[in-house]
Amino acid sequence: MTQDSQTSLDSQTPTQESPAQNEQSFENFGLKDFVLKGIKEAGFSSPSPVQAQSIPIVLQGKDLIAQAQTGTGKTAAFSIPILNALSRNKEIEALVITPTRELAMQISEEVLKLGRFGRIKTICMYGGQSIKRQCDLLEKKPKVMIATPGRLLDHLQNGRIENFAPKVVVLDESDEMLDMGFLDDIEEIFKFLPNTHQTLLFSATMPEPIKNLALKILDKPKFVKITPTDITNKDIEQQYYIINEGERDEAIVRLLETQNPTKSIIFTRTKKEADALATRLVAKGFKAMALHGDMEQWDRRTAIKAFKENEIELLVATDVASRGLDISDVSHVFNYHIPLNPESYVHRIGRTGRAGKKGVAITLATPLEYKDLSKIKQITKAKLTLCEITQEYSDDAFSQEISQAKVNDKSVAIYEKLKDKIDTTQLCLKLIALHLEKSKQNKIGLSKEQIAQLESESESKEQKHNKKSSKFSRNAKSKPQSQRNNSRGNGRDMGGNKRGRKRYDDVDKSQPYTGSIWG
Incomplete structure (x- = not known):
């Protein structure tokens, strides 16, 4: 990115989800026949919001930042336009970088499924897999490479990849790559890429380090953000x-x-x-x-x-x-x-x-x-x-527990003493009743009454904290600077003991909740 184009991502107005976009059809994007056929066979009926907004941008060759939650169709949002743009030469034209081997394999499966009618070759590379095996697959001239950062960088640094000229580079689950410490590897990988290429960054969240990375590696990106009315699914x-x-x-x-x-x-x-x-x-x-x-x-x-x-x-x-x-x-x-x-x-x-x-x-x-x-x-x-945890076993669970119980010599001896005194049916019923009575005593979790007390304490403590903070702020503003500096103290009370509320680590967490949690 040039200095002139490094505008704050926060200042951009992202495209929002709209009903009209949900009514779009994949046929409206001008996709090749083999891609449309793959979409249909994969079971997609109409584009999801992130697909409806991202696919046209990618088809235009523009860089993209797409922020959307998991399960919104992000993989198809970049796979479909990538497959549509592939040529007949023998170079690796698309690179997808993703944090985990499971996600790499899943993306590879979806790309294969969508591109099956174009006979698109892909390669999936991740750590733990044989390097020789991966080199053998590279000789088959794949068009799309899906890789984890560490293994990809190892191949690049050791010169094992030929015909490596990706026109499109995708960073998928970018926030997860940040959490796993891969950002330095990503920057190093970008040194091996052609000077001219299209970059697509997909992320569920947009923390500051990801924004900074985007400013370094993207060129005037379009910004798509899918923000449903409710962040969590209504279903x-x-x-x-x-x-x-x-x-x-x-x-x-x-x-x-x-x-x-x-x-x-x-x-x-x-x-x-x-x-x-x-x-x-x-x-x-x-x-x-x-x-x-x-x-x-x-x-x-x-x-x-x-x-x-x-x-x-x-x-x-x-x-x-x-x-x-x-x-x-x-x-x-x-x-x-x-x-x-x-x-x-x-x-x-x-x-x-x-x-x-x-x-x-x-x-x-x-x-x-x-x-x-x-x-x-x-x-x-x-x-x-x-909710409260049900305190009684289900019939199936109880039946399973009975069937799995082991008979020993002591249980046989007790039965021999009781069988002549109590009818067998009555004996079984009484034992079941005794077991159920004991299971009621095996209570798990807090009752709603205890939780109501907990909520009340939490609100009361928060109000006291806010009131105290407000009072301290007013008093501090009324004092000269010299007095304010001297009033900070050393964090100890008059007896020389450290002040402060009880920390979570100081609490004996093995003991059940009996009352106030506030120190």
Whole structure:
């Protein structure tokens, strides 16, 4: 970008979603016959908003920044015009850079599907795959290359790629590449590109480093931003449950038993949590597998394939490993922890409620996380419903527990003593009643009354904080500068002890919530 063209991205007026654009047809774009045929065979009936706005810009050869959430049709938004512009020469004419191997494979599959009637050759390159195998595939003269940054840069720096002259370069999931630390690699990759090429940047969010990157590598880009009235999908029923820290696993199990989902993704924050929870669920009789970045490539592909083909019903995944998964029949999404930011919440729950189907998104939160949950609700405008975890087992879950119970010598001895005193039917009924009574005592989570108290405390504390801040501000303005500097103190009380409210890390999170969480 030249200095004259480096205008602030914030000052540009993005194209917004409009009803008229939703009524467009792919035939109106002037696409080649083989592309239109591929679109039809892929099951696209009409362009989504991001496709309707992006495709004409790309066909005109202009640089583009497109900001849209996951599941809005971004892959087809750049794949369709790229396929339409390919020539008959033997150069690599299009390059798509994406953060994860799963997303690279998914994009490759969609490009192949859309370009099948033009016999378009593609290559998908990512770490963990044989370099020799990739070099062999490069000799077959692919037209479209889909790659992760690290492996692509390795090939370029070692001179393994011939006929590399992409006319179009796509940066997909740019915000995720930022989170994974790939921006330096991206800038290095751009040194190997032709001086003249078209650049398309797709991102769900637009943090400052991505804006700065765009100013460096794009030339007078057009800016498309898809902002639906509601950030979260109306087809997704959003629920939240307030639990104590040590109840997460049991809460997930209870919710799976009572909600009976057909296919679910459970999001965890760490790889260790994903492995541990998947193991726990398998031990409980669920068909579950973990998915995270530390797994071998073969194991990750096996887990995704098993989930897509309904061989398993639960995928326990981290955010990065699941980025870009496109599975249309996920009925439930569970947040084992509150997501770290509102954008992550939107990404996660967007895995359900796709293709016009209904979905359910469930979030578990502790009293100490309640404030973060409120922030997510405020920013995303999401309508989350407070629910209580059902305290009784479902009939199916209870039957399964009985059938899996192991008979031992002690149980046989007790039965021998009781069988002559109590009728067998009555004995069974009494044991079932006793078990159900005990299960009621196995309460998980807070009641709505306790949560109402929590909300009241939160609002009261916020009001006191605002009042105190306002008073401090007025007093500070009325003092001379010298007094203001001296009044700051050293952060300790008169006894020499540090002041300040109780930190989250100082709280014993293993103890159940009994009252105020404010120190």
